[in-house]
Amino acid sequence: MKLTGMLTATALLVATSGPxxxxxxxxxxxxxxxxxxxxxxxxxxQTGIKVEPTYSNNEEMIAKLRATRGSGFDxxxxxxxxxxxxxxxxxxxxxxxxxxxxxxxxxxSMLDAVKKNTLVKGKSYAVPFCxxxxxxxxxxxxxxxxxxxxxxxxxxxxxxxxxxxxxxTLIAMAFAKGDDPFEKYSDIxxxxxxxxxxxxxxxxxxxxxxxxxxxxxxxxELMRSGEVNVAMAWDNGGWKLxxxxxxxxxxxxxxxxxxxxxxxxxxxxxxxxxxxxxxxxFMMKAENAAYFTNQxxxxxxxxxxxxxxxxxxxxxxxxxxxxxxxxxxxxxxPVPAKLESIEGKILDKVKASN
Amino acid sequence: MAGRLTLYIFLAxxxxxxxxxxxLPHLDLFFISFQAENDMGDMxxxxxxxxxxxxxxIYWLTFLRTAMYAILTTILTFIITFPIAxxxxxxxxxxxxxxxxxxxxxxxxxxxxxxxxxxxxxxxxSGVFNxxxxxxxxxxxxxxxxxxxxxxxxxxxxTSMLFMVVPLISSLEGLDDSLIEAAYDLGASKLVIIRxxxxxxxxxxxxxxxxxxxxxxxxxxxxxxxxxxxNSLWFTExxxxxxxxxxxxxxxxxxxxxxxxxxxxxxxxxxxVTRQNLSRALS
Numbered sequence: 001m002k003l004t005g006m007l008t009a010t011a012l013l014v015a016t017s018g019p020x021x022x023x024x025x026x027x028x029x030x031x032x033x034x035x036x037x038x039x040x041x042x043x044x045x046q047t048g049i050k051v052e053p054t055y056s057n058n059e060e061m062i063a064k065l066r067a068t069r070g071s072g073f074d075x076x077x078x079x080x081x082x083x084x085x086x087x088x089x090x091x092x093x094x095x096x097x098x099x100x101x102x103x104x105x106x107x108x109s110m111l112d113a114v115k116k117n118t119l120v121k122g123k124s125y126a127v128p129f130c131x132x133x134x135x136x137x138x139x140x141x142x143x144x145x146x147x148x149x150x151x152x153x154x155x156x157x158x159x160x161x162x163x164x165x166x167x168x169t170l171i172a173m174a175f176a177k178g179d180d181p182f183e184k185y186s187d188i189x190x191x192x193x194x195x196x197x198x199x200x201x202x203x204x205x206x207x208x209x210x211x212x213x214x215x216x217x218x219x220x221e222l223m224r225s226g227e228v229n230v231a232m233a234w235d236n237g238g239w240k241l242x243x244x245x246x247x248x249x250x251x252x253x254x255x256x257x258x259x260x261x262x263x264x265x266x267x268x269x270x271x272x273x274x275x276x277x278x279x280x281x282f283m284m285k286a287e288n289a290a291y292f293t294n295q296x297x298x299x300x301x302x303x304x305x306x307x308x309x310x311x312x313x314x315x316x317x318x319x320x321x322x323x324x325x326x327x328x329x330x331x332x333x334p335v336p337a338k339l340e341s342i343e344g345k346i347l348d349k350v351k352a353s354n
Numbered sequence: 355m356a357g358r359l360t361l362y363i364f365l366a367x368x369x370x371x372x373x374x375x376x377x378l379p380h381l382d383l384f385f386i387s388f389q390a391e392n393d394m395g396d397m398x399x400x401x402x403x404x405x406x407x408x409x410x411x412i413y414w415l416t417f418l419r420t421a422m423y424a425i426l427t428t429i430l431t432f433i434i435t436f437p438i439a440x441x442x443x444x445x446x447x448x449x450x451x452x453x454x455x456x457x458x459x460x461x462x463x464x465x466x467x468x469x470x471x472x473x474x475x476x477x478x479x480s481g482v483f484n485x486x487x488x489x490x491x492x493x494x495x496x497x498x499x500x501x502x503x504x505x506x507x508x509x510x511x512x513t514s515m516l517f518m519v520v521p522l523i524s525s526l527e528g529l530d531d532s533l534i535e536a537a538y539d540l541g542a543s544k545l546v547i548i549r550x551x552x553x554x555x556x557x558x559x560x561x562x563x564x565x566x567x568x569x570x571x572x573x574x575x576x577x578x579x580x581x582x583x584x585n586s587l588w589f590t591e592x593x594x595x596x597x598x599x600x601x602x603x604x605x606x607x608x609x610x611x612x613x614x615x616x617x618x619x620x621x622x623x624x625x626x627v628t629r630q631n632l633s634r635a636l637s
Contacts, residue, residue, distance in 0.1 A: 059598045066601075086601075159498070166599070211501050211583045225480035344600035345412075352412050352587040 024049045026275040029061050030077040031262065032216075033296045034129070043282050049275045058082050065092040070268030075276040080261045081332035083118040083125050089337060093265050095123035100277045105284040110301045114263055117334050126263035127280055128301035130292070133257035133329055134168050135320075137219070137238035141247040142229040148254040149176035151230050153205035162222055163232040165212040165351055167343045168258055172232060173198045175255040175330060182333050192342050199346035203353040212351070223248055236297035239316040250316075252325040259331040261301070387607035403608035413592065417612070420589040421620060423503075424571040427510045428564050431518045434511065435563075439522035440552070444531065455523065462516050470580050473509055474500060477581075501583025509581040510571050517570060518563040525559030526552075561630045565621055572617050589613060 026049050028035055035053040044050060054073070056064065061076050070092040078086075087093050103111060106128060115124040138146045143157050149172045152161050163169050174181040174194055184191040210228050213219040216237050222228040223241055235257070238250025264280045266273060282288060289300040290308030297313060390400040407413045438458070442451045461469060476482045477499040484496040499505060529552065537547045553560070578588040593613070596606030625632060 059601075062601070063598050066603075206584065209584055210498075214579065225478075227479045341600045341602050344595055344602070345410075347599070348416075348587065348592060348595060349412055351584070351591075352416055354585065 024272060024275055026051050026075065026272050026279055027073045028053045028075045028077070028279070029056055029064065029073040030075075031055060031057065034077055034262070034292075036292055036295055039283070039288055039291060042288070043279065046282070047275075047278055049272070049278065051279070062086050062090075062092070065267055066090050068269075070094075071270075073267050074270040074272040075279060076265055076267055077129060077262050078126075078265060079332065080114050080117050080126055080128070080263050081334050083263070083265060084120050084334045085337045087118075087120045087125055092268050093125045094268050094270065094273075095125055096127060096266065097277075098124070098127075101127055102281045102284065105281070105286065105303055107301050107303050110261065113331075114261060118263070118265075126265045127284075128261050129264050129283065130296075130298040130300050131259065131261045132298045133235050133252070133259045134172070134232060135235060135238075135253045135257035136251045137223060137231045137233040137241065137248065138251050139223065139226070139229040139245075139248050140251075142226075146230045147251065149173055149232065152232060153201060153208065154230075155208060157230045158208045159210055160227070160229040161209050161231070162211055162213050162219060162228040163209070164214075165347050167340075167347075169202075169232055170195055170198050170343055170346065172253070172255075172258060173201060175258075176253070177201075178255070182330060185333060185336055185339065188338060188342070191339065195342060195346050199350055202350045206350065206353060235316075235320065238320070239297045242316070243312075250320045252321050252328070254328075256328040256330040257321075257325065259329040261331075262298075383607040383610060386604050387611055389604050391604075403605050404612070406605065407609065407612055413609070416587050416592055417589045417616065419587075420572060421616070423507065423510070424568050425620075427507060427514065427571045428568045430507065430511050431514050431567050432560065432564065435515055435519040435522060439519050439526055443523055443526040444529075444534075458516065458519055466513055466576055469513070470509060470577055473505075473512070473581065477505055500581060501585075503582065503585065506578055506582035506586055509577045510574060513574070513577055514567040514570055517566045521559040521563040521566075522556060525556040529555050557628075557630060561625070561628070561632075564624070568621065568624075569617060572613070 024047075028051060030053055032055045035051065040051045040053070058078050061078050062082065065073070065076065069090075083093065098115075110128045110131070114126050114128045118125040136146055136149070136151065138151075142160070143151065145151070146154070146157070151157065152163055152173075154161075171181050177198070179194055181191065181194060184194055210222070213222065213231070216234065219228070219231055219233050220237055220241060223231065224244065233250075235250045238248065241248040242250070264276075264283075266276050270276060283292070284302045286302055286304030287308050289302030290305040292298070293300045293305060294308075294310050294313060297316065299317075387403055388399055388401065389397045390402045392398050392400075407417075442454050442458075446454060474481070478484075479496045479498045479500075481499075483499065484493075487493045488496065533551055533555075534547055537551055542550070573590055575588065575590045575594065578586040579591060582588070589609070590613075593606050593609045596602045596609060624630075
């Protein structure tokens with residue numbers, strides 16, 4: 001009697017906990033804002049798959065997957081230039097089955113570019129999600145003449161300058177010097193020379209910097225409070241600030257804004273691959289992609305999203321980018337291995353210098 | 355026999371925990387710290403990661419700076435917390451002292467991140483302190499109080515105070531008041547009492563508090579990064595950079611072990627210089 005009682009209890013326990021355990025989950029490793037709550041709820045209602053987003057950045061995403069050899073997440077969203085060399089070395093992604101992607105929803109030229117840039121041994125590893133640029137975010141009243149990255153070294157704005165001490169800053173400064181760092185990607189020595197030059201410029205100009213900001217929100221706060229007037233940052237940050245204070249805006253620098261595309265990629269040991277494809281197709285649906293863009297102000301790779309966008313979003317773009325500015329955007333090509341360690345040492349030196 | 359078995363059963367999770375989550379990963383890191391990529395892009399055994407620390411000025415200078423500031427923080431923390439601990443244990447009545455100890459603990463109920471952001475709100479150029487200083491007419495232009503070494507040290511001292519004050523209180527509680535009274539009767543000055551009676555008696559407490567504060571400060575990442583701002587390269591940040599930004603786990607692992615060895619060495623020297631015994635300090 002006792003035994004059967006225990007058995008029934010166990011059976012009941014298994015029965016009740018069973019469905020909860022088998023409920024499908026989708027673990028996404030992504031950037032802040034890339035999995036808006038409204039869309040997550042909509043997706044959960046449509047498919048019954050529970051979405052668990054984790055927020056991070058390019059470097060940490062790669063480090064995390066490298067530590068687990070590509071398991072622990074079902075979908076990740078690195079920038080397209082950080083995929084091919086990482087895949088060659090650490091094999092943390094699996095090839096995308098493009099027949100499972102509703103490619104009619106995606107801007108064709110962008111899909112082709114991402115396919116080409118993430119090609120490793122005949123297979124491609126990513127689908128485009130959104131794009132944007134980095135350039136200058138400027139308080140145009142306090143710093144009317146900041147038009148290019150060299151404003152970040154201009155004594156006129158002493159104490160009112162901020163940027164991230166990360167690789168985009170080095171690359172931007174190299175462009176401002178009239179050089180083309182992307183052309184030198186293939187020649188490591190020439191690249192190292194160029195970046196050492198940029199490093200000493202940054203060291204010389206260090207006294208002018210208020211602070212090296214650590215994340216986008218910290219910069220927004222610095223600009224809002226008027227502690228910083230000139231910064232290197234993402235376009236959407238500048239446009240968010242413009243809504244609050246019309247003096248602040250994003251400016252496409254003369255030597256070219258830096259263009260990036262963030263993607264969907266599937267880790268090598270993803271558990272819920274079907275769920276990942278469902279999420280990709282869901283997010284690229286015109287109205288969902290448009291909701292994301294209206295919310296976060298990043299450009300979207302979804303084809304039909306344009307007509308669902310707020311007028312303000314379109315105004316942002318045309319205000320900051322002339323035809324010439326768009327042609328002038330420097331899109332990141334895939335980063336070859338070894339560059340990161342060169343850049344890392346220079347950035348350390350800049351941070352340690354006085 | 356049965357007692358033995360129970361012991362093993364209860365010990366097994368602890369041993370597994372230590373072995374699987376602490377020993378194994380460290381062994382792995384230890385091995386990769388001796389590997390480096392050669393020109394062909396293959397992994398080979400090499401000492402170059404350790405060599406890099408000594409040959410690249412920036413690495414060992416950063417370590418030196420970090421260690422010096424950690425020692426300074428430890429000393430400052432002691433100077434600030436000693437009077438507090440003394441006041442709580444020797445001056446206040448037993449009833450109130452418990453309440454004051456709790457008061458010391460309260461700030462530590464929130465995470466370090468929140469406390470540091472609190473300080474940043476107070477100190478920043480558009481922050482609370484500047485606002486009131488302007489209001490009072492003491493300054494006519496806001497001063498930037500954040501992002502320098504002083505604010506960073508202050509943040510570090512604040513974060514580590516608790517770890518000094520608790521061992522100090524517990525060893526001061528053991529000090530018999532009559533020893534101090536006797537010294538007074540014999541005409542000793544306050545300074546002499548502190549130097550010759552109180553300090554020697556609580557030395558084990560000071561030692562254990564100092565070790566904890568030194569290690570926590572040396573291994574801190576958040577406070578130097580957020581409050582120190584642009585000049586605050588801390589050694590832990592170099593380890594983070596090697597792992598995350600440069601994808602160079604081998605170099606990062608070597609730095610990690612150097613931090614472990616060098617900080618142990620500093621503590622060992624500290625114990626020898628002050629003629630302290632580690633086992634006595636920890637008991």
